């Protein structure tokens with residue numbers, strides 16, 4: 001098991017926002033967590049990334065406890081978070097943003113090689129490599145955010161709603177890129193409000209509701225699940 | 236009022252030369268403020284202390300003031316690093332009032348220490364290689380001031396190069412843009428802050444070593460340097476190195492004009508006046524970004 005989250009409770013100040021969350025991701029898998037606004041998806045990923053501390057529970061990555069580590073230490077372990085809202089470095093160029101993605105030592109050595117691979121995956125970024133990130137279109141910015149996340153050659157890539165705020169055509173493009181990444185062996189933990197698309201490409205999925213995991217199963221299985229169809233697919 | 240053209244040219248030349256070192260001193264602050272958004276009211280006192288250390292080393296080692304840089308540059312890096320860890324780090328996420336309060340405390344502390352250690356009468360370095368004058372037509376330029384200005388500009392552009400062309404520079408700018416995103420990339424943000432704070436202080440040390448070749452230092456000298464630096468940061472600090480240099484030159488020349496047409500003792504008032512004017516008409520600075 002690459003990532004094991006065991007029974008974590010997370011609070012926002014006095015308010016509990018995650019309740020005994022447990023899930024896991026195996027090497028090479030694409031796991032999707034779906035849920036509506038405020039379900040706690042972002043909070044879950046931030047907790048794994050070390051941005052928030054769980055009050056109890058364990059997070060085990062690659063056989064080691066990572067609960068309690070600082071974000072930069074988690075990054076070193078091989079986890080890459082493509083955060084909600086992308087969080088690009090607005091005044092840096094596309095290329096500089098990508099180079100920052102390869103900040104950890106292990107990635108720095110293979111920086112030029114990885115850059116080449118990433119440009120093959122997202123040719124548009126190569127065309128724009130000297131453009132300042134804040135001037136990118138929404139779709140390009142999302143591509144850059146994912147590409148930057150790949151630059152560290154992560155063992156686990158976590159994507160927080162990569163389709164948010166994009167036009168339908170671009171949404172499909174983003175999901176196609178994610179599938180491509182999966183094909184080349186990247187392990188992915190995807191968080192999505194777009195339940196249909198998120199589960200369609202997933203090996204396995206979890207449904208998060210009000211800070212609790214209420215359903216889990218194979219992606220295709222969940223897609224035809226009665227409850228999921230009623231609550232999220234409006235069928 | 237009758238003013239000779241000579242005097243005017245001389246004062247403008249003086250202003251341009253001193254403006255370069257104003258910019259260098261302010262660059263230390265601009266770097267720190269730009270990257271970690273911390274409000275440091277003790278910046279001027281850091282300059283004052285560096286000037287004293289220059290005096291002290293020059294005196295006790297018997298070396299020219301400008302050569303003390305070999306020691307003060309690394310000493311001041313460590314000084315900045317430690318001050319960050321002991322003081323600034325504790326208020327880095329705190330509201331502005333706490334940062335102002337704690338750094339004003341630092342200001343008073345350093346002033347008092349300087350007063351206790353070196354008494355109130357001004358100190359000057361006894362030896363420097365930078366003696367003599369150069370005549371440019373009717374304008375007379377002391378070598379010490381000329382070299383100081385040249386060094387200041389060179390250091391500013393060196394820093395510019397580091398920030399724009401090296402990987403360290405990219406990571407500094409990235410942290411400045413979005414420290415949380417930088418942390419996700421693996422940047423140890425707190426350590427980066429300490430390093431940048433140290434670097435800002437090293438820049439002060441360079442400036443101080445050269446300022447002492449033509450100026451004296453007293454325990455209150457920091458106040459003007461602090462004010463100057465904040466005015467420059469407000470005017471051009473976020474426009475990068477060129478913004479800072481231009482702002483430094485503007486202040487230097489403004490002072491020169493003030494001295495020409497009015498009373499030299501009011502030159503600090505002019506700096507303050509410019510500060511007010513900038514806040515009124517260009518609250519985002521003359522070379523704004525952000």
Ligand SMILES: Nc1ncnc2c1ncn2[C@@H]1O[C@H](COP(=O)(O)OP(=O)(O)OP(=O)(O)O)[C@@H](O)[C@H]1O
Nearest residue numbers: 012017035036037038039040041042043044084193
């Ligand atoms: N700044 C905040 N103050 C108070 N509560 C917050 C804050 N940020 C998040 N929360 C609460 O934490 C819970 C989980 O939020 P989270 O951002 O993880 O949801 P999400 O599933 O990512 O939602 P979305 O799809 O809208 O991004 C929500 O109930 C939210 O109201």
Ligand SMILES: [Mg+2]
Nearest residue numbers: 041042043084
């Ligand atoms: Mg979210």
